[in-house]
Amino acid sequence: MKITFPHMGNLYIILAAFFENLGIDFIVPPPITKKTIELGAMYSPEFACFPLKINVGNFIEALEMGADTIIMAGGIGPCRFGYYAQVEKEILTDLGYKCNMVVLEPPKGNLKEVLFQIYKLLQGKDLNNIIKAAKIAWLKAKALEEIEKEVFFYRAREKVKGMTTKLYRKALRIIHETKEIDSIKSSIERINKEFKRIELKKDHDPLRIGLVGEIYTLLEPSSNMNIEETLGELGAEVEKSIRLTEWTNTNLILDMLRIKGELKCRTAAKPYLNYFVGGHGLESVGETVLYANSGVDGVIHLAPFTCMPEIVAQSILPRVSKEKNIPVITMMLDEHSAEAGFRTRIEAFVDLLEKKREEKLYDEQKLLSWD
Amino acid sequence: MMNRNFFLGIDVGSVSTNLVLIDSHTNIIKKIYLRTMGKPIDAIQNGLRDLRKDIEQDITIAGVGTTGSGRSLADTIVGADVVKNEITAHSIASLSVVPDVQTVIEIGGQDPKIIIIRNGIVTDFAMNTVCAAGTGSFLDRQSSRLNISIEEFGNHALKSKNHVRIAGRCAVFAESDMIHKQQMGHRVEDIIWGLCKALVRNYINNVAKGKEIKGPIVFQGGVAANKGIKAAFEEYLKCKVIVPEHYDVMGALGAAILAKEKIERSRRYRSNFYGFDNICTGCYNTSSFECTGCSNLCEVIKIELNGEILARWGDRCGKWKLLNHSGKISNM
Numbered sequence: 292m293k294i295t296f297p298h299m300g301n302l303y304i305i306l307a308a309f310f311e312n313l314g315i316d317f318i319v320p321p322p323i324t325k326k327t328i329e330l331g332a333m334y335s336p337e338f339a340c341f342p343l344k345i346n347v348g349n350f351i352e353a354l355e356m357g358a359d360t361i362i363m364a365g366g367i368g369p370c371r372f373g374y375y376a377q378v379e380k381e382i383l384t385d386l387g388y389k390c391n392m393v394v395l396e397p398p399k400g401n402l403k404e405v406l407f408q409i410y411k412l413l414q415g416k417d418l419n420n421i422i423k424a425a426k427i428a429w430l431k432a433k434a435l436e437e438i439e440k441e442v443f444f445y446r447a448r449e450k451v452k453g454m455t456t457k458l459y460r461k462a463l464r465i466i467h468e469t470k471e472i473d474s475i476k477s478s479i480e481r482i483n484k485e486f487k488r489i490e491l492k493k494d495h496d497p498l499r500i501g502l503v504g505e506i507y508t509l510l511e512p513s514s515n516m517n518i519e520e521t522l523g524e525l526g527a528e529v530e531k532s533i534r535l536t537e538w539t540n541t542n543l544i545l546d547m548l549r550i551k552g553e554l555k556c557r558t559a560a561k562p563y564l565n566y567f568v569g570g571h572g573l574e575s576v577g578e579t580v581l582y583a584n585s586g587v588d589g590v591i592h593l594a595p596f597t598c599m600p601e602i603v604a605q606s607i608l609p610r611v612s613k614e615k616n617i618p619v620i621t622m623m624l625d626e627h628s629a630e631a632g633f634r635t636r637i638e639a640f641v642d643l644l645e646k647k648r649e650e651k652l653y654d655e656q657k658l659l660s661w662d
Numbered sequence: 663m664m665n666r667n668f669f670l671g672i673d674v675g676s677v678s679t680n681l682v683l684i685d686s687h688t689n690i691i692k693k694i695y696l697r698t699m700g701k702p703i704d705a706i707q708n709g710l711r712d713l714r715k716d717i718e719q720d721i722t723i724a725g726v727g728t729t730g731s732g733r734s735l736a737d738t739i740v741g742a743d744v745v746k747n748e749i750t751a752h753s754i755a756s757l758s759v760v761p762d763v764q765t766v767i768e769i770g771g772q773d774p775k776i777i778i779i780r781n782g783i784v785t786d787f788a789m790n791t792v793c794a795a796g797t798g799s800f801l802d803r804q805s806s807r808l809n810i811s812i813e814e815f816g817n818h819a820l821k822s823k824n825h826v827r828i829a830g831r832c833a834v835f836a837e838s839d840m841i842h843k844q845q846m847g848h849r850v851e852d853i854i855w856g857l858c859k860a861l862v863r864n865y866i867n868n869v870a871k872g873k874e875i876k877g878p879i880v881f882q883g884g885v886a887a888n889k890g891i892k893a894a895f896e897e898y899l900k901c902k903v904i905v906p907e908h909y910d911v912m913g914a915l916g917a918a919i920l921a922k923e924k925i926e927r928s929r930r931y932r933s934n935f936y937g938f939d940n941i942c943t944g945c946y947n948t949s950s951f952e953c954t955g956c957s958n959l960c961e962v963i964k965i966e967l968n969g970e971i972l973a974r975w976g977d978r979c980g981k982w983k984l985l986n987h988s989g990k991i992s993n994m
Contacts, residue, residue, distance in 0.1 A: 322957045453980045460979075517978070609872060618786065631731040632773060632789070639749030639787055646783045 292316060292391075294412075295358035297346040298323055300510035304467045305432045306362075311470075312424035313416055320353040323513040327352060332626045334382050341514055341595040341625045342507035343375055347382055354388050362412075365396035370569035370600050423472075430475050431466055437479065438462050441486050443530070446523030447497035450490040456520055458485055498527040498644050501582035503575045504593035505601050506533050508624055515593055515624055516633050522591075525641050530587060532578035533571065556581065563607050572600030576607050583615035589644045590617060591637075596625040618643060667724035669925070670713075670935070671918025672706065672740065673751070673911065674698065674732030677771025677798055678884060679705035681713055682914040684922065688758060692717060693911045702732045703946050706739050711942050725925040726935045727751075727917030731772070738965055738973045740941055741934035744920045751916030753777045753784050756880045758919055759906045764876040767895065767903070768912070769865070769885035771798040776870045790869055797861055798885050800833045804840070804857065808850060815854065819890025822855035824848075830860025858890035862898050877901045882909040944968060953977055 294317040296306050303319045310317040321327070323345060331348030350361055363379065366372035376394040383390060393408055413421060438459070446455040462482045469478045500522055508514050509531060519529050560577030567573055579590045592608060594601030605621045612619040620640050622633065668691065671682045679702060681694040694712050698705045727744040728736040729751035737745045748768075752775065756766045766777040774797050778786040805815040826848050829839040836857065843853050879901060885891055886909040895903045908915060925931055947966045952959050960977045974982040 324957055324959050325961070326959065456980070635731065635747045635749065635773075636789060638747040639784075642747065642750045643784050643787065647785070650781075650783050 292360050293318055293358045294360045294362055295320055295350065295353035296362045297349045298511065299507055300512070301435045301463065302510075304435060304463065305428045307467065308431050309424050309428035312427055313413070313420060315412075318353050318356050318358040320349040321356075323349065323511070328513070328626050334386060336378075338597060339378070340371060340598055342505075342511070343371075343378065344626060345507075345511070345514060346375065347379055350379060350383060350390075351386070351388075354383070354390055359389070360391045360393060362393050362395065365394045367396075368567060368569040370598075372570065427472050427475070430472060431469075434466055434475055434479050435463075438466070438482060439531075441483065443519070443523065443528055445486055445489050445491070446520070447526055447528035448491045448495055450492050452524055454489050455486075455523070458482075458489070461485075495526065498588045498641065498648065499530060499586070500527045500641075500644070501530045501532065501578065501587045501590045502593060503532045503571075503578040503582070503590055504604075505571055505575075505595055505598050508593045508595055509533050514595070515622075516630055518591070518593065518622075518637070521634065521637055522641070525638065527588075527641055527644075530582070532574065532582075559584070563611055564603070568600045568603045570598065570600030572604040575601060575604035576611060579608060579611050579617070579619060580615060583611070583617040587617070588648060589640065590619045591640070592619060592621040594621065594623055596623045598623075618647065666721075667925075668721050669918045669922040670723050670726045670740075671751075671914040671916065671921065672709070672726065672728045672736050672742075673730040673748075673913030673917060674702045674706065674728065674736045675730040675748075675770055675772070675913070677802075678910070679709055679730075679732075680911040680914040681709040682908070682911050682918050683713060683717070684915070684918045686922065686926075688919060688922070690908060690915065693908060693914070695910050698732075702735055703739060703948070706736055707942055707944075707946075710740075710938055714938050714942070723933060723935045723937075725921035725933050727919075727921035727924075729913050729917040734975075735965075739946065741936040742921070743931075743933055743935075744917065744924050746917060746920050748773075748913055749775060749777060749784070749787050749789075751913045751920065752882065753779060753787075753916070754919050755912040755916035756882065756906070757782060758915070759908075759912075760878055760880050760904060763878050763880045763904075765879045767865070767879060767881045768883045769797050769881075769891070770883040770913075771802075774865055774869050774883075776865075776873060776875075778873055786873060788869055788871065788873065797865070798883070800836075801861075801885065801888065804837070808854075810850075810854075813887070816858070816888030816890035816892070818851045819855040819858045819888075820893060821851040822849075824852040826852045826856035828853065828856040828860040830857075830864040836860055855890060855894075858888070858894040859898070861891060862894040866898060875899060875901075879903050881905050882912040884910055886910070946972075950976070953982065955979070955981060 294310060294315055298320055307317065307319055327348035328345060330351050331344035331346065335344040335347050363376040365376055376392055380392040393412060395408055442455055442459045449455050465478050465482060469475050502509055502518070510533065512519065522529050556574055556577035559580040560573050564573055564576045575592055582590050592605065594605070608619045608621065618640070620636065622636065667686050669684050673680045675698060677698060679696045679698045682690060683692045684690055692713055694709050696705050696709050726740055726742045727746060728740070728742040729746050729748055733745050736742065752768050753766055756763050757779065764779055766779065768775040768777065773789045775787060775789045777784055801815060802812055805812045810818060826843055828843065829835045840853055840857060879899065881892060881895060881903045882905070886905045892903055892905060906912065925933070944967050948963060950961055950963045953962050956979065958978050962974055962976045962982050964974045965972045977983055
């Protein structure tokens, strides 16, 4: 058995650590390239969402490299993600690939089923081994998020453009290559030291821009035209509403416990949307409200083209924007590479936020002056 | 005229490439409207040659601004001081013509835009999202299909006395609906008027999408020349729509003003402009290659001037981009 899985941001580092420590044979699909997307778009239904197309591309490339078992998450509710795994399996079968698809359905559906699927995968593994593998994967996930936060901070303030991104790539490699639990901590320290060496611009108070939207589009840079990097290089600090550990928390492990974060988001969304619309539609609305309350300058809403839950959110966001006085822009993404247009919108949005801030400062000064 | 400073704005769009030369009082000295015809570099060179012909030889270009979807390419070719997106450039230009403008309707070749301005500040904007509505290009195609020059197209609409409803959801549907109406025997001017109204409906529903459209409204971009569309907007919005004198080159005007502002802010700044001679006589060559440095296999574009590399871009890691041009491109 040779396992593979789809790419989603830095998820591969975490899964690789898990399988490696369990002694399970696995293949990380090659990084998402133009070729991956071309393959995926060629064999997927035209109107499927972009993430499905990238998944298919990942799987084809991994199967070509000798993988025979695919691990894929499932889903419930009014979002097409729920049948991704099934559709993908059909596409691959039609193409003549012989593979086994293991679908991890979320506990909301049926906890027993998930446990059974995991049990089948881990059959014959030592319990201590499993715990150790899970622990190292979790630590790496936490480490990656910590690093990401640093990246957002430094990228918006760096003096020489591109330094942070360069170091980020190096950091990802270091975390990926770290094998022992004990050395993860020292790796982070080493990386943090290097971050501190990045020269910062003086007197630069960057704009803060919150990213909300569909999880895959948020987490996978190749599906969002590298928006984090683009914004960072325009001098804006990015804040991301969804992180991998949180998602795992809410959707795979601790869902029944209803952890705090999600509840907060639901409460925030309540005046605008009080109903589960599938995917992250509800969260997009809730997080936008939370961002507005925390003084973020603007919100960018990302979604794959034709994503139903996000279309619901998109139609509600103008009201949130107006009532909470926070600029919001929605960007729909798919396999087209119209970067010129994408960039124009992002740049113009940043310009708008800067002007808004200037105006606010001006108003405050007027309030403070005696005449 | 000798000692005055001049500022150049260049707007490289999908359909047209425009150049505007202004003086330090924002008076337009010369404007040039050219078709890009898929060759932006040639268009820029031709534009500069034209510009040069009619003005005195020894003027100084104190600053250059570029905008439009080809703004970074234009920057590479001419050496710009400001490289700005279309939204900002268009609103700056509108504000300079109509200082109390509250809504800007901009329809060019490819991307229709709406810009909402309150108290002289852009507070909201929108462009078409996934569908490239291409209103200008679509009108162009319909005018050639009906064998009416694009300049005359809008005037035909004004002759209509009969209402024909054209489906405006999408250009493809609109065209088949037009053909259907024409085979039913409707008059051409009625069909064109119906089309103008359909495009306005489409704009209001898909671009402006519920945004608060308040007057004064400025309508600019190549399509603003079309009197039919202007009339349809006025009928729909029940409000006067202002088409500024230089409606077709507002992007370039905005870019020129932005350059002027930048130069005037810092007195010691010297323009990056490469000069008319260098640009007009230069031999530009572009080529691309696939970088095999990592698995991303980025398509890197290379622009050469007289055999020397001017710029390279397209790489995600910045390996090629940073190799040259002293970091200028990364500022775009």
